[in-house]
Amino acid sequence: MSRFAISEVAFDLAPLREQLLGHEAGACASFEGRVRNHNEGQAVQGLFYESYRALAESEGEVILSEALRRFAITRAACVHRTGELALGDLAVWVGVSASHRGPAFDACRWIIDEVKTRVPIWKRERYLDRPGTWLHPEPSA
Amino acid sequence: MSVTVLYFASLRDAAGCASEQLPLPESLGALYATLADRHGFSLPASKLRVAVDGAFARWDSPLREGCEIAFIPPVSGG
Numbered sequence: 001m002s003r004f005a006i007s008e009v010a011f012d013l014a015p016l017r018e019q020l021l022g023h024e025a026g027a028c029a030s031f032e033g034r035v036r037n038h039n040e041g042q043a044v045q046g047l048f049y050e051s052y053r054a055l056a057e058s059e060g061e062v063i064l065s066e067a068l069r070r071f072a073i074t075r076a077a078c079v080h081r082t083g084e085l086a087l088g089d090l091a092v093w094v095g096v097s098a099s100h101r102g103p104a105f106d107a108c109r110w111i112i113d114e115v116k117t118r119v120p121i122w123k124r125e126r127y128l129d130r131p132g133t134w135l136h137p138e139p140s141a
Numbered sequence: 142m143s144v145t146v147l148y149f150a151s152l153r154d155a156a157g158c159a160s161e162q163l164p165l166p167e168s169l170g171a172l173y174a175t176l177a178d179r180h181g182f183s184l185p186a187s188k189l190r191v192a193v194d195g196a197f198a199r200w201d202s203p204l205r206e207g208c209e210i211a212f213i214p215p216v217s218g219g
Contacts, residue, residue, distance in 0.1 A: 033219050049218065052149055052211055054195045056218075080218055092219050112219060120192075120211075121218030122150035134151040135217035136184065 003077045004060030006051050006121075011079055016095055020075045025097035029104035031112050033092035035085045045126040049082045049091065052120040056080070063114045071107035073098040078111060080121055091123075144204060146176070147211040156180045169193075169200050173212060184214055 020028050035047050064076045073096050080092045094111045098104040115121075124132045144165055148156045156176070166172035173186045190213040191198055197213075204210070 050149060051218070052147065052192070052213065055192055055197070055211070055213075058195070059197075116219035117216065119218050120149065120213050120216055122214065123217045124150070134154070134214075136151060136188070136215040137217055138188075138215065 003064045003075075004057055005079045006053050006056055006060075007079050007081055008083050010081070010090070011093075013090075013093060016077060016079065016093060019077060020095050020097040022074060022097065024099060025074050026099050027101040027104040028095065028097045029101065029108040030093065030095040031108050032090055033112065035087050035089045035091055037087050039125060042125075043128060044087075045128055046087060046089075047085045047091065047126065048124045048132070049080070049085065050122055050124075051080070051082050053082075056119050056121055059119050060115065063111060063118060066114075067096070067107045067111050070110070071096075071098070072100070072103040073107045076107060076111060078115060080115065080119070082121070142206060144207065145209045146172070147209065149211065150214050151184070152180075152182055152212060152214055155182055165204060165206055169198070169202065169204070169210065172210065176212075188215055189213055 037044055067076050075097045078094045085091055094108050096104045096108045122134055124134045126132045143162045145160055146163055147160045153159055169191050191200055192211040193202055194209050
């Protein structure tokens with residue numbers, strides 16, 4: 001089963017949450033990354049995301065498998081949008097279930113951090129008054 | 142007798158295309174140097190990762206006819 005997905009369209013959270021649930025899962029933590037209207041002091045109108053889809057999906061699966069080994073969690077999933085996104089749109093969702101809340105929170109945080117640094121997805125910011133720019137942060141950032 | 146090179150994000154904008162067919166290069170480093178010169182890529186190879194046939198690869202990975210090469214600029218998902 002694919003637990004990491006790239007989605008070219010807006011997606012529903014309800015079925016994603018549902019797949020995390022189970023009688024052994026006393027905790028369910030999730031993270032929503034949304035498009036905000038500013039970055040580094042500049043007004044942002046929206047974002048365009050693109051991915052190297054085949055590699056993004058396989059690297060995403062590797063991250064989720066690593067999370068399941070590192071943390072005492074039951075299930076983990078992640079979906080990342082590509083395409084044009086408007087302010088407030090959901091860009092990325094991470095969900096984790098576990099017996100207890102500690103590992104659920106920890107794994108959720110770890111997964112989003114790894115996704116941001118390892119998965120081949122790029123964002124281009126849109127501005128009101130000038131051409132958009134691709135963000136290529138320093139690997140340590 | 143060629144390889145396919147994929148471009149993403151700022152590299153795609155600079156190249157003006159998403160991919161191109163090129164003769165089998167000597168090495169990934171030599172290929173990137175040639176392309177950086179041709180397309181005006183500003184990112185140095187030291188800032189990039191590279192993938193061959195859909196998997197992350199080392200810069201000294203061997204290449205073969207028909208393989209698919211992608212230069213991966215610093216990522217910014219999330």
